[in-house]
Amino acid sequence: MTSLIPENLSLPGTHTLVIGVSAYEFLSGSANCSPQGSEFVIGQLSAAARSASEFAAWLMTEYNRPGLPLRSLRVLLSPSPDETIAPSIHALLKGDWRATRENVDIMFAHFRDAARSHDENVAIVYVVGHGVQFSKNGAVLLLNDFASPLHRYETYIGAVDMRKMHDAMNQESEIAQTQFWFVDVCRDLPKELEKYETLAGVKGGNVTRTGSAKSSPLFISASPGQGAFAKFNGLTLFCDALFKGLKEGHAARSEGERNSPWRVSVNTLLEYLPAAVQALAGTGGKTQEVECTGKMTNAVLHECLTPPDVDLTISIRSGHNNTNYTANLKHRGTTLYKSYSNWPLTAKVPAGLYAIEVTTLSPHGVDEDCLNLQPPVNEKEIPL
Numbered sequence: 001m002t003s004l005i006p007e008n009l010s011l012p013g014t015h016t017l018v019i020g021v022s023a024y025e026f027l028s029g030s031a032n033c034s035p036q037g038s039e040f041v042i043g044q045l046s047a048a049a050r051s052a053s054e055f056a057a058w059l060m061t062e063y064n065r066p067g068l069p070l071r072s073l074r075v076l077l078s079p080s081p082d083e084t085i086a087p088s089i090h091a092l093l094k095g096d097w098r099a100t101r102e103n104v105d106i107m108f109a110h111f112r113d114a115a116r117s118h119d120e121n122v123a124i125v126y127v128v129g130h131g132v133q134f135s136k137n138g139a140v141l142l143l144n145d146f147a148s149p150l151h152r153y154e155t156y157i158g159a160v161d162m163r164k165m166h167d168a169m170n171q172e173s174e175i176a177q178t179q180f181w182f183v184d185v186c187r188d189l190p191k192e193l194e195k196y197e198t199l200a201g202v203k204g205g206n207v208t209r210t211g212s213a214k215s216s217p218l219f220i221s222a223s224p225g226q227g228a229f230a231k232f233n234g235l236t237l238f239c240d241a242l243f244k245g246l247k248e249g250h251a252a253r254s255e256g257e258r259n260s261p262w263r264v265s266v267n268t269l270l271e272y273l274p275a276a277v278q279a280l281a282g283t284g285g286k287t288q289e290v291e292c293t294g295k296m297t298n299a300v301l302h303e304c305l306t307p308p309d310v311d312l313t314i315s316i317r318s319g320h321n322n323t324n325y326t327a328n329l330k331h332r333g334t335t336l337y338k339s340y341s342n343w344p345l346t347a348k349v350p351a352g353l354y355a356i357e358v359t360t361l362s363p364h365g366v367d368e369d370c371l372n373l374q375p376p377v378n379e380k381e382i383p384l
Contacts, residue, residue: 003072003114004092005060012120013071015176016059017111019141020052021045021099021129022080026147026158036155037147047230048128049079050086051184051239055126057086058247064303068122072114074107078144083233099129100145101158101203108160108203112169121176123169124301127162128221128236131185131228137293139163139183139220140202154201161204163218168205170216170295178299179216180266184238186227187220217266218294219273229286237288241276245269246301249308250276250376254351258332262304262351266296307350308375314356315344317381325382328357351375358382 026034028043056075063070075092076099079085085093096103115123130142139162145151146158162183169175221228221238230236235243245251245264251272252262274290281288314329316322322343329337329345331354337345339359354371360383367384 002110003074004056004089005070005073007072007114009071009114009117011071012118013068014063014065014122014124015072015111015114015117016056016070016124017074017107017126018052018056018059019076019099019104019107019127019129020049021078021142021144022047022049022083023078023144024130024142024146025144026149034147034149034152036149036152040147042130042142044080045130045230046080046083046233047236047239048130048184049077050083050234051128051230051236052126053077053079053086053089054235054243055182055239057088058243059124060088062247064305065122065300066303068120071121072111074111076103076107098144101143101160104143104160104203108165112172112175115169115176115179116172116174119174119177121178122301123176123179124182125166125180126182126184127160128184128239131183131187132159132190133187133224134161134190134202136224137163139185139187141183141185151201157201157203159202161202162220164204164207166216166218166294167207170213171208171211172213173208173211175211175213177214179213180301181216181218181294182221182238182242183218184221184228184236187222187224188227189225213295215266215297215299216295217269217292219269220291220293221277221288223289223291226288227286229281229284229288237280238277238290241273241280244276244376245272248376249304249351252302252304252308252351252375254307254374256353256372258353262307263300264302264304265298265300267298269301270296307352309348310351310373310375311346311377312349312373312380313344313346313378314380314382317383320383324361326359326361327382330355330357349373356380356382356384358384
């Protein structure tokens with residue numbers, strides 16, 4: 001199936017696949033719920049297709065990988081009737097773009113063909129919807145036609161084992177050497193495991209004995225046995241955290257030099273994403289622990305066009321007199337605050353290196369320090 005943007009295979013670049021499933025034609029809540037589907041305790045979703053569409057829109061308009069621009073964008077969406085889809089993506093979806101097994105088979109094949117057009121390519125996969133696991137390491141995405149009556153003797157034809165698909169692409173000898181996989185699914189054990197010795201039909205891929213991508217991290221939104229949560233008619237928590245890391249630069253880091261770019265990489269995502277998702281889940285009293293696996297060699301996912309913002313707070317250390325201190329704060333040769341004394345200082349400033357000069361009025365003294373402000377929040381106490 002075709003890319004939503006004009007595909008260019010003549011030069012190295014980034015090739016992407018995005019799948020979001022909220023509407024399940026044969027599960028509870030659908031007019032076509034099958035006898036098989038009614039046996040499952042899952043139904044329709046409200047945030048998966050929207051989350052996928054927003055990620056696809058970000059790829060199309062904001063993704064920045066110098067020298068390796070977006071060269072193809074493949075999207076399959078099955079939204080619920082009242083679900084909001086990113087307008088820029090919705091306008092491009094013509095024909096049958098449902099996330100069915102047939103369409104996924106075709107889309108994955110074309111995506112893999114594009115990804116292997118140059119070793120230097122970057123491949124990005126983001127999928128979201130209902131999920132299960134058959135083993136401790138599994139992460140299976142359920143598709144729009146899961147539980148179809150036509151699949152009644154092979155229950156999981158309408159499903160994709162994302163771990164196996166990742167392993168298949170990771171182990172190819174001729175493939176994009178940099179890959180990023182984001183799998184946003186629950187990882188509950190299906191009750192059928194107690195009934196059947198084998199559950200047939202799930203999509204996987206051939207895994208070769210030789211060959212390997214240089215970097216192929218797999219970020220799964222939840223750990224084995226856990227659910228993956230979402231805001232009703234909003235975004236999934238995993239997508240929300242990922243967006244804050246990419247769009248707002250919360251996961252970006254710089255090498256610290258004056259003009260060093262701010263980049264989101266494998267290493268920064270490992271540091272940022274698990275904590276960010278759990279922080280969002282924790283506000284609702286839930287536990288959602290991101291699992292980071294795959295080949296974790298560091299590689300760049302995205303480079304910010306401008307330094308991300310930092311919420312900075314500078315306060316007087318407890319036990320000290322607020323009126324006894326003033327400070328100058330400088331960034332790139334410009335004084336942002338001069339003789340500041342209205343403590344605490346709270347400001348949104350660009351990330352980067354700052355110089356602070358603190359004056360103690362009595363007894364008189366001057367102290368200096370260098371601040372390396374990184375997103376999203378930095379707090380500093382004085383005296384230094």
